[in-house]
Amino acid sequence: MISQSIENYLKAIFNQATSSDEVNTSVIAQALEVSLPSVNSMVKKLANMGLLEYEKYKPLKITKKGKYEAALVIRKHRLTEMFLVEKMGFGWEEVHEIAEQLEHVQSNDFFDRMDEILGYPRFDPHGSPIPDKKGIITPSGYKRLSDCAPGEKVVLKALNYTSDDFLVYLNSKKLALGLTLSVHNIEPFDKNMTVSYPQHPYEVLSAMVCDKLMVKKTAGNQK
Amino acid sequence: MISQSIENYLKAIFNQATSSDEVNTSVIAQALEVSLPSVNSMVKKLANMGLLEYEKYKPLKITKKGKYEAALVIRKHRLTEMFLVEKMGFGWEEVHEIAEQLEHVQSNDFFDRMDEILGYPRFDPHGSPIPDKKGIITPSGYKRLSDCAPGEKVVLKALNYTSDDFLVYLNSKKLALGLTLSVHNIEPFDKNMTVSYPQHPYEVLSAMVCDKLMVKKTAGNQK
DNA sequence: TTAATAAGTTAGACTTGACTAACAAATATA
DNA sequence: TATATTTGTTAGTCAAGTCTAACTTATTAA
Numbered sequence: 001m002i003s004q005s006i007e008n009y010l011k012a013i014f015n016q017a018t019s020s021d022e023v024n025t026s027v028i029a030q031a032l033e034v035s036l037p038s039v040n041s042m043v044k045k046l047a048n049m050g051l052l053e054y055e056k057y058k059p060l061k062i063t064k065k066g067k068y069e070a071a072l073v074i075r076k077h078r079l080t081e082m083f084l085v086e087k088m089g090f091g092w093e094e095v096h097e098i099a100e101q102l103e104h105v106q107s108n109d110f111f112d113r114m115d116e117i118l119g120y121p122r123f124d125p126h127g128s129p130i131p132d133k134k135g136i137i138t139p140s141g142y143k144r145l146s147d148c149a150p151g152e153k154v155v156l157k158a159l160n161y162t163s164d165d166f167l168v169y170l171n172s173k174k175l176a177l178g179l180t181l182s183v184h185n186i187e188p189f190d191k192n193m194t195v196s197y198p199q200h201p202y203e204v205l206s207a208m209v210c211d212k213l214m215v216k217k218t219a220g221n222q223k
Numbered sequence: 224m225i226s227q228s229i230e231n232y233l234k235a236i237f238n239q240a241t242s243s244d245e246v247n248t249s250v251i252a253q254a255l256e257v258s259l260p261s262v263n264s265m266v267k268k269l270a271n272m273g274l275l276e277y278e279k280y281k282p283l284k285i286t287k288k289g290k291y292e293a294a295l296v297i298r299k300h301r302l303t304e305m306f307l308v309e310k311m312g313f314g315w316e317e318v319h320e321i322a323e324q325l326e327h328v329q330s331n332d333f334f335d336r337m338d339e340i341l342g343y344p345r346f347d348p349h350g351s352p353i354p355d356k357k358g359i360i361t362p363s364g365y366k367r368l369s370d371c372a373p374g375e376k377v378v379l380k381a382l383n384y385t386s387d388d389f390l391v392y393l394n395s396k397k398l399a400l401g402l403t404l405s406v407h408n409i410e411p412f413d414k415n416m417t418v419s420y421p422q423h424p425y426e427v428l429s430a431m432v433c434d435k436l437m438v439k440k441t442a443g444n445q446k
Numbered sequence: 447t448t449a450a451t452a453a454g455t456t457a458g459a460c461t462t463g464a465c466t467a468a469c470a471a472a473t474a475t476a
Numbered sequence: 477t478a479t480a481t482t483t484g485t486t487a488g489t490c491a492a493g494t495c496t497a498a499c500t501t502a503t504t505a506a
Contacts, residue, residue, distance in 0.1 A: 005493065026453060038494055040455060045492095057454060057501060087310075088336050101328045107321045113311050228463065249483060261464055263485060268462095280471060280484060 004104045007073045008032060009042050010051060011103075013062050014070035021067070022059040071135035076111050077103040078124035078131075083114045085125040092125040093167030126167075127158025127177050127214060145181070146191065146210035152183045154215035161212040173203060180218060227327045230296045231255060232265050233274060234326075236285050237293035244290070245282040294358035299334050300326040301347035301354075306337045308348040315348040316390030349390075350381025350400050350437060368404070369414065369433035375406045377438035384435040396426060403441060 002010075012031040017023045029039045047054035051066035062070070080099040084090040090098075105111075112133070115121075122138055124130055131137045142157050156179045159166070170176070175197075185194040191207035205213075225233075235254040240246045252262045270277035274289035285293070303322040307313040313321075328334075335356070338344075345361055346352055354360045365380050379402045382389070393399070398420075408417040414430035428436075 003492080024453080025455095034493090035495060036454065037456080037496085042493080084333075088333075088340065090332075090336070094332070098328065098330045098333050101330070102325070105321065105324045107324070109313075109317070110307075110311075110321050113313070117311065226462080247483080248485095257463090258465060259484065260466080260486080265463075 002069060005042070006046065006049075006051075007069075007104060009039075009046060010062075010066060010070040011073050011077070013046075013052070013060060014067060014074065017060075017062055020061075022061050024059050028060070068135040071131040071137060073103055075131040075133070075135070076105070078128060079111050079114045079118070079121075081124045081126070082118050082121050082130070086118060091171075093164050093171065095125065096162055096164060123158065125177075126162045127156075128160070128162075129158075140214065142214035142216050144211055145183075145193065145195075145205070145213040145215050146207060148183050148193075148215065150183050150185055153180060153218045154183070155180050155218055156213055157216045158214035159212055160214055166212065169209070174200065175213075181215065225292060228265070229269065229272075229274075230292075230327060232262075232269060233285075233289060233293040234296050234300070236269075236275070236283060237290060237297065240283075240285055243284075245284050247282050251283070291358040294354040294360060296326055298354040298356070298358070299328070301351055302334050302337045302341070302344075304347045304349070305341055305344050305353070309341060314394075316387050316394065318348065319385055319387060346381065348400075349385045350379075351383070351385075352381075363437065365437035365439050367434055368406075368416065368418075368428070368436040368438050369430060371406045371416075371438065373406050373408055376403060376441045377406070378403050378441055379436055380439045381437035382435055383437055389435065392432075397423065398436075404438065 009028065009032065012028050013023055016027050016031055025039050025043065026036060028043075029036045032039070043052060043054055043060060046052040046066070051063060051069060053061040053063055077099045080102040081092075081095045084095040084098060085092055121130055123140075127140075127142075129138045129140055140158060144160075145154065145156075148154055156175065156177055158177070159170075179197045181195045181197045183193060183195055186192070187194075191210070193205045193207075193210050195203055195205060197203070232251065232255065235251050236246055239250050239254055248259060248262050248266065251266075252259045255262070266275060266277050266283060269275040269289070274286060274292060276284040276286055300322045303325040304315075304318045307318040307321060308315055344353060346363075350363075350365075352361045352363055363381060367383075368377065368379075371377055379398065379400055381400070382393075402420050404418045404420045406416060406418055409415070410417075414433070416428045416430075416433050418426055418428060420426070
């Protein structure tokens with residue numbers, strides 16, 4: 001049986017894992033706000049269930065099975081966020097906490113119905129891809145704003161971090177998905193970026209922020 | 224803190240309590256499908272929290288505070304059922320299990336939004352009253368079909384038992400809320416009732432079923 | 447390359463909410 | 477009213493998931 005706790009660990013491990021599917025124990029402890037020994041004991045359990053590969057003192061590596069189970073939880077989370085925003089009128093900065101709870105509901109019917117009502121969306125309100133029923137995630141082909149060069153013109157497509165604080169910050173800057181951003185300058189010292197977008201001819205975004213904004217090059221523009 | 228477990232106990236105690244607000248331990252054990260000692264230890268905790276009055280070997284008595292907290296959980300449950308039926312297209316026999324899980328979500332915003340979207344309904348899809356935000360329950364003024372006399376003409380308004388099996392049974396008999404029933408006969412031996420309703424000139428309902436159907440006399444008819 | 451620091455592990459304790467076995471009180475029955 | 481049965485209680489155990497304290501391994505810096 002996959003408990004709520006296990007679902008939370010899987011989700012954190014999946015989200016924090018690098019491209020090689022690996023992540024350190026302490027990263028998970030921080031993400032879940034639990035102690036290292038708690039992570040350690042849960043990791044052994046997950047490894048026993050075949051959801052992780054684990055060797056003492058080595059980074060955790062999520063297995064195919066683990067990724068599948070994690071994707072199903074993430075699917076429930078993101079569908080819920082979409083439903084809350086699109087069908088219940090919540091703001092995108094309000095939905096994370098509610099979705100954290102609803103994602104643990106055990107009823108395929110419930111989430112499939114949401115999916116149907118929403119018209120089978122591929123992305124959630126933050127632009128993150130929604131895994132399908134088989135746990136398959138559409139690759140987005142986006143890159144970080146922080147990886148863009150001066151002169152590039154890009155469209156803001158997704159976020160890879162969605163704390164309430166961050167969303168409130170984005171709202172205050174009137175930064176929303178779909179906006180076209182022009183990169184003007186990157187400060188070599190601290191990687192601050194100067195960008196412009198409609199009604200905002202001059203905004204400075206910190207490196208931390210740029211790292212969390214996923215963008216796509218606008219069609220037919222050269223660097 | 225009121226845990227999910229506590230919410231479930233409160234709900235069961237509230238639902239099973241008689242008009243004097245009392246209920247026996249064993250009734251709760253059965254309702255929640257747990258052992259008597261489990262109930263016993265939880266009861267002590269609830270009494271400590273001021274949600275119950277408890278004395279050894281005496282029936283449990285739910286306090287005002289206990290009733291308030293229970294009503295809030297029941298409100299969440301019934302609003303959810305209504306939302307699932309009205310806004311997500313579920314059948315009334317499908318929603319109980321999902322609502323059992325959603326009722327534990329901690330977010331007033333979430334349920335208030337449901338309430339608003341539904342237009343502040345007073346009754347859920349089974350006809351049970353939905354407590355308001357202050358935990359106040361509109362008295363329905365209904366009586367049991369089993370308390371009706373031959374010759375009475377009544378409208379089916381609510382159910383006081385909502386297992387899936389029971390709902391499936393009602394569907395099979397095409398018994399739905401809002402139907403007008405005429406009571407023709409009561410069998411003295413087993414209290415079986417013979418009733419009629421549109422398209423059904425002759426149906427025999429068991430005493431067990433009649434006990435669970437809440438009805439209201441149609442305006443202006445004499446016994 | 448050794449010492450200091452960071453990261454990970456083990457052992458053991460705690461809380462919640464369940465259980466069984468054994469016993470006590472209350473109720474029903476003969 | 478004495479006994480049998482049902483109902484409720486106590487004591488002790490267990491599993492899940494958390495924690496702190498103490499220890500080990502790995503990494504970083506002197």
